[in-house]
Amino acid sequence: MPLVHITLLEGRTVEQKRKVAARITDVLVEDAGAKREAIVVAFHDTPRDSYASGGVLMCDKT
Amino acid sequence: MPLVHITLLEGRTVEQKRKVAARITDVLVEDAGAKREAIVVAFHDTPRDSYASGGVLMCDKT
Amino acid sequence: MPLVHITLLEGRTVEQKRKVAARITDVLVEDAGAKREAIVVAFHDTPRDSYASGGVLMCDKT
């Protein structure tokens, strides 16, 4: 039943999300004993002006 | 004080969200003893290429 | 497929959560066209010293 919410910078392709979702689901089945059909992965794309690390927006980093 | 975050596939109409927000708020008032004015419901619309169940993106399901 | 995360003050009983989960699921089936078996509701109980509104922790409100 794990629910996986991934917040990441926008720009990843559908193919990247496809692989990530499939592999993370495999990991949770194999290593956490989760049932495959109960695993949900949601991607929350975030623009570079809406994500900061160390107090600095990504759009301001050089 | 409940904060309700709903992650769902994009495409719901405003009228659907209006009804869902009103009724979920009613439920939390009636069954959880929450104060109406303190209840917040936020919808996070998600594209079909950003949501997977069972390891498969919704856009890849037939 | 809606994923519902509810952050609320700790102290609700199992019976309250049982009713809330059942009724919110009904709402999403009836008004958002979601499939019942794909709806997940997770409650995140939060102590009164870990939840603030208006800048004041709940444990500090009289």
Add this chain to the structure above:
Amino acid sequence: MPLVHITLLEGRTVEQKRKVAARITDVLVEDAGAKREAIVVAFHDTPRDSYASGGVLMCDKT
């Protein structure tokens, strides 16, 4: 290591987000003893038809 997710109505400018991210990071360093470089702030902009308080969508409030 705090992860800060802020769900807010869309419409804030980049300059507003820049200030908010910088100052929240300062707060967590000064008052929570967090390491600056490990603090992440993510803004989740939400349309007025996807955010309700008291059971009423923001777009329906006068």
Add this chain to the structure above:
Amino acid sequence: MPLVHITLLEGRTVEQKRKVAARITDVLVEDAGAKREAIVVAFHDTPRDSYASGGVLMCDKT
């Protein structure tokens, strides 16, 4: 920079979480082009009376 929040039923061991965190991080480096040191994985353990699918709490399923 991906932030990964995993909501799952309580009961997983530290060894399970260790493997899941390591492998999910690998997936995001290899398939999403993320920088390893910027990836965070947080597990939110949830009791069986606080998690419902299909409108039924896990503690009520037989």
Add this chain to the structure above:
Amino acid sequence: MPLVHITLLEGRTVEQKRKVAARITDVLVEDAGAKREAIVVAFHDTPRDSYASGGVLMCDKT
């Protein structure tokens, strides 16, 4: 209306949370134009065995 969810390692005192909640609320009033009474801050304490950066659980870091 901002909703602020802060995921952090457990161990902060009530006094630390009190200050952080008050100051973050001030920031959102002053720099994001939010109404004070509509701001909610929730802290999600996380054990060191449930939080990883760079693929390594905090309890495994030296």
